[in-house]
Structure formats: C-alpha cells, structure tokens
Amino acid sequence: MRIAILTGAGISAESGLGTFRDKDGLWTQFDLAEVATPEGYGRNPAKVLDFYNMRRANARDAKPNAAHHALGRLCDTHDVTLITQNIDDLHEQGGAKDALHIHGSLFEALCAACGHVWPHRDDMSVRDVCPDCGTAGTVRPNIVWFGEIPYLMDEAVAAIRTADLFVSIGTSGTVYPAAGFVEIAQEAGVGTLELNLEASGGRFDEVREGAASVIVPKWVDDVVSAKG
Numbered sequence: 001m002r003i004a005i006l007t008g009a010g011i012s013a014e015s016g017l018g019t020f021r022d023k024d025g026l027w028t029q030f031d032l033a034e035v036a037t038p039e040g041y042g043r044n045p046a047k048v049l050d051f052y053n054m055r056r057a058n059a060r061d062a063k064p065n066a067a068h069h070a071l072g073r074l075c076d077t078h079d080v081t082l083i084t085q086n087i088d089d090l091h092e093q094g095g096a097k098d099a100l101h102i103h104g105s106l107f108e109a110l111c112a113a114c115g116h117v118w119p120h121r122d123d124m125s126v127r128d129v130c131p132d133c134g135t136a137g138t139v140r141p142n143i144v145w146f147g148e149i150p151y152l153m154d155e156a157v158a159a160i161r162t163a164d165l166f167v168s169i170g171t172s173g174t175v176y177p178a179a180g181f182v183e184i185a186q187e188a189g190v191g192t193l194e195l196n197l198e199a200s201g202g203r204f205d206e207v208r209e210g211a212a213s214v215i216v217p218k219w220v221d222d223v224v225s226a227k228g
C-alpha cells in the first residue's frame with residue numbers, strides 16, 4: 001500500500017515545540033509579517049535571525065515523540081512518502097527517511113545572494129559570510145517564508161496522486177499549497193484520513209481525533225498488522 005503523509009506542527013507539539021495557531025501559538029506571540037516574510041527580513045534581518053535562533057535552540061533540545069517514532073516504523077514496512085511542513089528534524093530522529101521538507105529546515109542556511117544551501121545548526125547573525133560566494137550579511141535560514149514558493153512540490157503532489165491513502169497529521173490545513181493536498185487526493189480518487197487533535201474541517205473520508213502521540217502509533221499498528 002502506498003501512503004502519502006502530510007504533517008504539521010501538531011505532530012511536534014508533544015515534543016515541546018509550539019504550534020502556530022493554537023492558544024498561545026507562535027503567531028499569537030510574534031507578528032508573522034515581521035519574522036516570516038522576505039519583507040520582514042529585508043527590514044530587520046537581525047530580528048528575523050534572532051527569531052529563528054530561538055526556534056532552532058528549542059528544536060535542538062526537542063526529542064521525537066511516539067508519533068515520530070511510529071511514522072519511522074511505518075517507513076520501514078510500507079512505501080511511504082512523508083511530506084512535512086515542519087522545519088524541525090524530529091521525523092529524521094524518529095527514523096523516517098527522505099522526508100520532503102516543503103517549508104525548508106531550521107538546520108540549513110541559505111545565501112540570499114547566491115542561493116547556496118548548507119547545513120547550519122548554530123545561531124545565525126548578520127555578520128555571517130556565505131562559504132560559497134563570500135558575501136556577508138546575506139545568510140538566512142533555509143526556510144520558506146510567506147509569499148515564497150515551497151520546495152519539492154512536484155514530488156509531493158505526484159506522491160499524493162499515486163498513493164492508495166493520503167493521511168494528514170497535526171495540521172490546521174490553513175496554509176496553501178499544503179492545505180490543498182486533501183483536495184488533490186480526493187480528485188485523484190485517493191482515500192483520505194485526518195489524524196488531528198480536533199477535526200480541521202477539511203474534506204476527509206475519515207477523521208480520528210486525539211493527541212498525535214496516542215492516535216498515530218495506534219493507526220500505524222492497525223496498518224502494520226493489516227499487512228500481516
């Protein structure tokens with residue numbers, strides 16, 4: 001069975017990383033226009049780098065939860081394409097391979113001058129220099145900001161269209177293009193399942209509500225045992 005999975009911040013919530021739109025979510029504490037747009041970066045790069053330095057430090061300390069580990073197990077037994085909106089590395093720590101980070105990664109840097117991308121786990125500052133083109137002051141997190149084009153979309157959409165099942169986990173389904181993935185699955189006749197703390201309101205064939213660390217391992221056990 002081929003499974004295409006989309007995850008959002010909700011799967012990392014129980015690992016201590018905030019979500020965006022829940023009560024006390026990140027976007028209730030920060031103005032996303034100032035810290036998650038190219039315009040905000042242009043106006044005040046130091047402020048944007050500090051915002052992601054804080055999130056990177058939190059993500060460095062976070063540990064994968066039972067949901068991340070369950071998806072890692074599923075990748076070992078099934079043909080899974082894991083598409084994540086998350087910029088942490090908890091899916092990789094949980095054993096998933098080749099996750100498609102369509103919103104980028106906290107642990108990569110991008111040079112705004114030459115486009116070079118390299119691994120970067122430490123704090124960033126406006127004094128950083130690109131190791132490829134040598135330009136100073138153009139180093140930013142390799143994260144897709146509002147108004148920018150998500151990564152790996154052709155690969156993600158192709159996997160959804162050719163899957164037997166599309167599963168959405170821990171996302172409010174409010175940010176496109178990821179929010180449109182369930183419609184793409186429906187149009188392609190692919191079965192759709194949502195595993196979320198509460199139903200997001202998207203058009204899914206089945207919705208299971210609950211904490212990811214509880215309902216994702218249960219669902220994976222059901223799938224793995226059904227395979228025999």
Ligand code: APR
Pocket residue numbers: 007008009010011013014019020021022025085086103169170171172173174175195196197198200210211212213
């Ligand atoms: N278990 C399962 N689901 C949970 C849990 C949990 N423990 N906690 C929260 N959720 C659900 C919430 O009910 C909500 O539907 O996770 C979802 C989180 O929604 P958002 O905060 O909107 O996060 P997400 O959907 O990932 O946001 C998408 O928006 O800001 C941009 O680029 C950012 O990738 C992000 C995108």
